[in-house]
Amino acid sequence: MGEDQRAPGAAEPIAVVGIDCRFPGAGDKDAFWDVLVRGEHGVAQVPAQRWDSADFHDVGGGAGKTNTRFAGFMSDPDAFDFEFFGISPREAAAMDPQQRMLLQAAWRAVEDSGQDPAALAGSDTGVFVGMMSSEWATLHMSDYAGLTAHRGSGNGYCMAANRISYHLDLRGPSTAVDTACSSSLVAAHLACNAIRVGDCDQAVVAGVNLLLTPALSIFYTQAGLSAPDGRCRPYSGDAVGIGRGEGVGVVVLRRLSDALAAKQPVYAVIEGSAVNQDGRSNGITAPSRWSQEKVLTDAYARAGVSPGDLSFVEGHGTGTTLGDMIEVKALGAVHAGARRGQPLLLGSVKGNIGHAEGAAGIAGLIKACLALDKRVLPPTLYADTENPGLRLAENGIRLARGPVRLPRGTVRAAVSSFGLGGTNAHVVLASAPSVRRPVEPGGVGVLTISANTLAGLHRNIAAVAEVVDGAAQDRLGQLCHSTNLVKSSLRQRVAIAATSVEEVRGELRRLLRDGSGNITALDRGKQARAGRPKVAFLFTGQGAQYAGMGKALHGACPPFRERLAEADAALRPHLGASITAIALDGQAHDGLDVDETALTQPALFAVQYALGMAFADLGVRPDSVLGHSVGEFAAAVVAGVLTLDEAARLVAARGALMQALPRDGSMIAVQASEERVAGLLADEPLVSIAAVNGPESVVVSGAAEPARRVAAALAAEGAKTTELVVSHAFHSPLMEPAAREFRAVAADIPVREPRVAFASTVHGSFAAGMDADYWSRQVTAPVRFTDAMTALVARKPTHLVEIGPKGVLVGMAARGGLTGGARRLTPVPGDKATGAEFAATLAALYTDGANPDWTALYPVGQRTPRRLPGYSFADTERFWASAATVRGTVASVVTKEQAVVGPVAAEPKPVAGDVGGVLALVAEIGDYDPADLDPEARLHEDLGFDSIMVMQLGDRLTGALGLPEPVPVEELLPRVTTVGELLAFAGEVLAARDDKERNR
The missing domain is CATH 3.30.70.3290 (Alpha-Beta Plaits)
Known part of the structure; x- marks a missing residue:
């Protein structure tokens, strides 16, 4: 069979796209790889936090004793970032630490797959967890007097998987698997099958093991399986038994086709797997060579490969005489006669971390995936003392005594895991397919x-x-x-x-x-x-134009570029020229440039449309819009009042009609109130107010001489005046001829209700459907920016974003005191713009709570996920209990320096009948420090108040507030979501109680 060929009908390949783990001597996957490549181990003496090894140790392994004080222990398994998952300290203290470890590792593994774990909420992602012991439950569930609801939900194999599904809001299968030592590899097999049959599209697969008691160590000793020095020596002549280990490992699986389509990085590909049972073999704990042979051949058949296609096998390799012998014979029976250029390489991660029991299979799977990804097989620890009795060479097998460089092309491997009770699993892997994705530099x-x-x-x-x-x-x-x-x-x-x-x-x-x-x-x-x-878009009016406006953003931002092309195509039939060339490059058309009204207005419209729609493409949509004069046309498109083609036709006609009028007018800005200016216009029929831009900012417009007379009168009264450089007297009686003709152009435009609140600068208030009369009036009517902004700010926007080629309106609003405290953002600040300002606007909106759809910001060649470090969880809060403290309720939060938590009083603290006492009550139920309770903290999401705790809260509130009747929970829940709302509720209840007493 060719190197890259698989048999027809082979199982659909499943990609391993994410990994996270913690094992002895390794706090993450990178550290784990370092341990493997360097040939190190994490075996150490039993920490005092676990159990007093002196009490259970006997060199001879007497009754109730273990023959070793050593095993592979993780560092800091009691550390847990309870706040991150919205779990109260009290619940965290009751949870099996294995559940806590799984939560954090699952989050990081999903991140490693190039996905935001929060984005999986509601998906059919499955969860499959392998584990074979819950010593926390052994310690705590027999403490009948100390049992609580949280101890119940904090223990149990099913809850280990369900906890992940719950906190990530995953809706796919959620299953815990216990097949002893093969549990987590069986979980991977089940997950692959679930993906292939459509039960889920991706799966979180995990294995976890934590040594809290010497129980299994005593069992291994009494069964003659325990190594006195606590070390597994797989396939070694010095092997004398099992050394226990612990840890947590998580992988994220997805169909290879889906992973490649999403451009996710792939560690390795699962091509096939099989699971079987020894049946009635030579003792329930004794392995069966024949069943192991069959699980191998079944897995290869499903993968569509032959044994000779494999380069290495990550074996079970416990370091027990019988187990290693049977495993090698089974491997030899399948692989010895295979056509292969060199012997099959064999190793076992147990030499590095010990036998991690329920997590052993996932540890081997992660090692194999990393080896295929890095194209290096780590050394097999203790290979220099190979057991000659195994006859590895005769079986076509060789141990890697140092790191081995794997060949180019497709490399295949397999992972074995055999359970103590006879459940066997074998998984076939291949290196990830080579995919060339050219890098596309540039942009922002x-x-x-x-x-x-x-x-x-x-x-x-x-x-x-x-x-x-x-x-x-x-x-x-x-x-x-x-x-x-x-x-x-x-x-x-x-x-x-x-x-x-x-x-x-x-x-x-x-x-x-x-x-x-x-x-x-x-x-x-x-x-x-x-x-x-709540974002408001402000669309700039005429006067903001300049040659090259939007040029930098055009080069840096794909959605702006694409939307500008749309506007260009819509305007071209009406202009007979490319508005992009006119706006960006300053090209002239028919002797006109971008500063001539016939081109200014279409150019401004095109840039505004492209900018507004680029934000929409990135998931930033306004709650309200406002356009200053010609800015209303792009605003109308964003609000759904006009289509692009309709607006393009109107803007082109509007500009051309105004361009055709005589150039005999003037526009003058004056620092005076509208009332003051209006008083001077009664005798000047050819002059009107063109714009009210602020309480003391007005523009007059009309015939040149009369307009200057008005300005001179105002100047004589002390008002500052500035004559504007314009081609025409816009928004004045001189525009009447253009307005009449423009009405005919707009006559066939359908009237639509705005989908977004439209602050009209014609009405100075929010407008409904705009008809031909509106667009005609808009040509001559004053721009009531002040009134429109006042109406817009009444909706309490949090951000004002200028949609135009420079910052004009946001500054005008600020000078007029019209921002309402909203943050002002200018994505294109003028002719010095670099394109980064648009990205800075997105950054500011994101920082303040928006969740943009970022993908469109980047060219296709940049949309390739790269692996990032996993979330760095807090490790200062510790949750632990020893066997010596199981008779009392254990305190929840302890410092890093403390190893064992003592019991706390069972009686609740008294709570005063006032609002301050309610805060203390919340702190007590969740086991928080009252000083740490933020009024804005959400009871459910932030403080972990589940239904159990809410019921307790309702019961306790009755006593805390001195009420004659219980507080109904059904009344409490809809009204109270935060600590502050709870305090307000308590205040209302107390006030009502006091009023009732006064009225008696």
């Missing part, structure tokens, strides 16, 4: 980082900064796009708009130097918590 990007707290944000800025330090300039777009995909959904946020890696490095260094408490971009975190920003 926005690098995003988010976290649930300011301290968390600072940690994650530091993690991302390490990646940026090593990034090449041509990868900036891919790096930014990857952070948008993976790192952008949490509450505390920072975003950096940049055109160079150096720029990003510098900003990240500044943020780290300032410290988490001084990251000024985060001061608006409460806006993000409150929800999506």
Whole structure:
């Protein structure tokens, strides 16, 4: 069979797209790889936090004793970022630490797959968890007096999988698997099958194991399986038994076709797998060579490969005499006669981390995936003392005594895992297909980082900064796009708009130097918590034009470029020329340039349409719009009042009609109120107010001499006046001929209701459907910017975004006191614009709570996810309990220095009958410090108040508030979502109670 060929009918290939793990001596997958390649191990003496090894140790392994004080232990398995997952300290303390470890590793594995875990909410993603023990349950579920509802939900194999599904809101199968040592590899097999039959489109597959008691160590000792030094020596002549290990590993699986379509990086491909059972063999704990042979041949048949196609096998390799012997005989029976240029390489990760039991299979799978991805097979620990009795060479097998470089092309491998009770699993892997994705440099990007707290944000800025330090300039777009995909959904946020890696490095260094408490971009975190920003688009009027407007953005922003091309195509039939060439390059047409009204108005419209729709393409849509004069046409398209073609026809006609009028008018800006100016116009029929741009900012327009007389009169009264450089007296009686003809042009335009609130500068208020009379009147009527802005600000926008070639209206609104405190953003600030300002506007909106659809910002060649460091969880809060403390309710949050938590009082603290007492009550139920409770903290999402705790809250509130009847939970839940709302509710209840008593 050819190297890259698989038999017809082979199973659909499944890609391994994400990995995270923690094993002895390795805090993440990169550290795990270092341990493997360097040939290191993580075996150590039993930590005092687990059990007193002296109490259970006996060199001879006497009754109730273990013959070793050593095993592979993780560091800090008690650390848990409870706030990140919205779990209360009280619930976290009751949870099996294996559930906590799985939650964090699952989140990081999904991130590693190039996906934002929060974006999976509601998807049919499956969860398959392998585990074979829950010693936390053994310790705590027998403490009948101390049992709580959270202890019940915090234990159990099913809850290990269900916990992941719940917190990530996944709707696919959620299954825990216990087949002893093969549990997590069986979980991978089941996940692949579920994906292939359509039960889910992707799956989170995990294995976890934590050593909390010496129970299994005693069992292994009594069964004659335990190595006295606690070390597994797979296939070694020095092997004397099993050394236990622990850890957590998670992989994310997806159909290869889907992964490639999404451009996800692929570690390896699962081509086939099989699971079987020993049946009635030579003892329930004794392995069966024949069943192992069959699981291998079945897996190869399903993968459509032959044994000779494999380069290496990650074996079960426990270091037991019988187990290693039977495994090698089974491998030899299948592989010895295979056509292969060199012997089959064999190894076992157990030499590095110990036998991780329920997590052993996932550990082997992760090792094999990393080896295929990096094209290096790590050494087999203890291979220098190969067991001659195994006759490896006769069986066509060789141990890797050092790192082995894997060949080019498709490399295949397999992973074995055999359960103590006889359930066997074998998975066939192949290296990821080679995919050429050319890098497309240029443009602008926005690098995003988010976290649930300011301290968390600072940690994650530091993690991302390490990646940026090593990034090449041509990868900036891919790096930014990857952070948008993976790192952008949490509450505390920072975003950096940049055109160079150096720029990003510098900003990240500044943020780290300032410290988490001084990251000024985060001061608006409460806006993000409150929800999506309310954005108002302000469309600039005539006078903002210049040759080259939008040119930099055209080169840097694909959606702007595409939308400008649409506007060009819509205007070309009416202009007979390319508006893009006129606006961007300053080309003349029929002797006119961009400053001539016939071209100015279409050019402004085109740039505004492209800018407004580019924001829409990126998921930023306004809650309200306002257009100044000609700006109303692009605003009308964004609001759904006009189609692009309709607006293009109107704008082209409007500009041409105005251009054809005599140039005998004048426009003069005066610093005076509308009332003051209007008083001088009664005797000047050829002059009118053209615009009211502020309480003391008015423009008069009309015939030149009369207009200048009005201006002179105002100047004599002390008002500042400025004559504007214009071609015509817009919005004056001189525009009447154009207005009459324009009405005929607009007569056949359908009247539509705005889909977005439309602040009309004709009416000075929000407008409904605009007909031909409206568009005709718009030519001569004054631009009531002040009134329209006042109406718009009444809707309480959080951001004002100028949609035009320079910042005019946002400044005008600020000078007139018309912003209502909204943040002002200018994506194209003028002729010095670089294109980065548009990205900076997106960054500002994102920081303040918007969730743009970032993809369109980048050229296709930059839309390739790159692996980023996993989320950096807080590790300062510790949750632990020892066997010595299981008779009491254990305290929840402990410091890093504390190893064992003592019991706390079972009786609740008294709560005063006032609002302050309610805060103490919330803190007590969740086991929080009252000083840490933010009024805006959400009871469910932030504080982890589940239905159990809400019921407790309702019951306890009755006593806390001194009420004669219980507080109905059904009344409480709809009204109370945050701590502040709860306090307000309590205040209302107390006030009502006091009123009732006074009226008796």
